[in-house]
Amino acid sequence: MQVSPRPSTSAFSANPELLVAETSGWIAENWLRIAIAAGIAAAIVLVLLTVQKMAQRLCREGDALVSWRTIIGRVAARTKFWFLVILAAKIVDNYAEAPLWLDRTITFLFTIGMTVQAAIWVREVVLGVVEHRAGGAQHANGALTSAMSIIRALVTFLVFAIALVLILGNLGVNVAGLVAGLGIGGIAIGLAAQGIFSDLFAGVSILFDRPFKVGDNIGWGETSGTVEQIGMRTTRVRLFTGELLIVSNKNLLDKEIRNVTVRDHIRLSFMLGVTYETKPETLARIPAMLKEMGEAESVKVARAGFEAFGASSLDFSFIVDVPGADWNVAHPTRDRLLVAIIKRFAAEGISLAYPTQTSYTAAPDGTLIMPYPEDAVVPVQADTVVQP
Numbered sequence: 001m002q003v004s005p006r007p008s009t010s011a012f013s014a015n016p017e018l019l020v021a022e023t024s025g026w027i028a029e030n031w032l033r034i035a036i037a038a039g040i041a042a043a044i045v046l047v048l049l050t051v052q053k054m055a056q057r058l059c060r061e062g063d064a065l066v067s068w069r070t071i072i073g074r075v076a077a078r079t080k081f082w083f084l085v086i087l088a089a090k091i092v093d094n095y096a097e098a099p100l101w102l103d104r105t106i107t108f109l110f111t112i113g114m115t116v117q118a119a120i121w122v123r124e125v126v127l128g129v130v131e132h133r134a135g136g137a138q139h140a141n142g143a144l145t146s147a148m149s150i151i152r153a154l155v156t157f158l159v160f161a162i163a164l165v166l167i168l169g170n171l172g173v174n175v176a177g178l179v180a181g182l183g184i185g186g187i188a189i190g191l192a193a194q195g196i197f198s199d200l201f202a203g204v205s206i207l208f209d210r211p212f213k214v215g216d217n218i219g220w221g222e223t224s225g226t227v228e229q230i231g232m233r234t235t236r237v238r239l240f241t242g243e244l245l246i247v248s249n250k251n252l253l254d255k256e257i258r259n260v261t262v263r264d265h266i267r268l269s270f271m272l273g274v275t276y277e278t279k280p281e282t283l284a285r286i287p288a289m290l291k292e293m294g295e296a297e298s299v300k301v302a303r304a305g306f307e308a309f310g311a312s313s314l315d316f317s318f319i320v321d322v323p324g325a326d327w328n329v330a331h332p333t334r335d336r337l338l339v340a341i342i343k344r345f346a347a348e349g350i351s352l353a354y355p356t357q358t359s360y361t362a363a364p365d366g367t368l369i370m371p372y373p374e375d376a377v378v379p380v381q382a383d384t385v386v387q388p
Contacts, residue, residue, distance in 0.1 A: 026099050037096035041088035048084045052076045071128030078124050083117045086110050111170050119163035126155050130204075150232060151204065202249035203232050211253075216261040220252065224260070265321040266330040267302070272341065273313025273353040282350060283314065289348070290318045293340045297333055299323070313353030 027034060055076030090110045093103055130151060212218050216227050218237070225239040235252055237245045274286070283306070290304035303319040320337070322330045345352060361369045 026097070033096050037092035040095070041085075041092045044088040044091060045084050048079075048087070049081075052079055052084075067132070071125060071132065074124045074128055075121050078120050080113075080117060080120070083113045086113045112167055115163050115166050115170075119159045123156055123159045126159070127152055130155075198250045202253050203230065205253060206230055206235075206249060211257055212259050212261075216259055219258040219260060220255040224258075261325060263325050265300070265323050266325065266327065268299075268320050268322060268330065268334050268337070270318040270337070270341075271307070272316045272318060273310055274316065274345075275351045275353045276312075276314060278314065278350055282348065285348075286316055286350070289344055290316070290341070293337060293344060294318075294320045296340070297337060299333060310353075312355050 056073050086106070086109050089106050093106050098106065206212075212227055214227050214230060218224065218227060223237075223239065223245065225237040225245060227235060228238050228244070229236040231249075234246050234248050237247065239245050272290075274283070287305045291301050294301040294304065297320075300321040300323075301319070302321055303317050305317060307315045307317040309315070318341075322333050324330075342352075363369055
């Protein structure tokens with residue numbers, strides 16, 4: 001049996017009667033396959049709709065932190081009904097032995113529909129990942145919500161521009177000029193709005209890296225304060241001196257930022273100078289005294305020991321770490337330690353040194369004029385006196 005070749009689509013377009021005849025013959029010869037294929041396609045659509053509804057239940061838009069189940073729910077919710085119909089038709093196409101014109105039409109519609117639907121899915125996944133990384137901060141800060149609106153617009157434009165280029169390429173359109181035009185236009189826009197985009201991308205970096213959040217105490221350079229608002233272009237910081245500082249996101253991230261809020265301890269440093277007349281055996285006991293006083297305050301003693309020979313004192317270093325980041329705890333601890341040191345040194349007979357100076361004058365002949373009577377007794381040590 002010799003099978004005659006199928007007429008081409010150009011023949012159909014030139015002769016509509018041939019299209020009607022071919023379609024009528026296909027329906028008459030394959031009505032059972034067509035009915036079965038239609039039933040299978042309807043069943044596929046129903047199954048996919050059921051799966052879509054189940055996936056949508058995973059979407060929890062009210063959660064502060066966008067989870068992966070929410071992203072999956074959003075992707076399912078954005079799946080279009082017309083795409084499900086085209087997908088089902090593509091699956092049963094070969095079984096129904098569709099004529100050439102119908103097969104090519106279904107393939108054409110599936111290519112376009114798949115490209116558009118994929119662009120919608122990619123958009124939802126990218127935005128979901130951005131919101132997931134941003135966490136609950138964007139719900140607590142209206143400026144971050146505005147920044148997310150700009151990000152949505154940029155992602156939507158980029159994704160659908162790529163989808164349009166792919167569709168035109170499948171239609172046989174030469175897209176080289178279009179791509180070049182989009183590239184040149186993007187470069188021109190980027191150069192014109194370089195400062196704006198720099199601050200915007202810096203704001204996106206804050207969303208992703210989260211070096212700080214609203215309410216954190218931060219410091220950079222000689223400036224420090226509390227973050228009040230993170231915007232698209234600027235961050236507002238309430239300085240500890242009371243002023244409101246508005247700094248661009250780019251300038252802020254260009255510097256080393258110290259996040260004081262997340263530190264796990266506060267370090268207190270003391271430099272204690274005792275007099276040179278202090279006995280050596282008493283000097284040897286000072287580190288143990290300091291450590292004992294630190295442990296009594298439940299702080300970690302990082303350093304307690306002899307440091308250096310000062311100009312008018314023997315210097316001891318006393319460094320402690322107070323757990324946590326609350327200065328309302330660290331300040332009273334420092335006060336109690338200072339008072340404890342004074343009390344303990346007084347009980348041990350240890351004198352804290354302070355700078356002293358003795359002036360000597362001379363007579364015209366060069367003879368020294370003593371600052372005290374010559375018959376006075378000058379103590380050299382606690383148990384020794386010298387009679388000048």
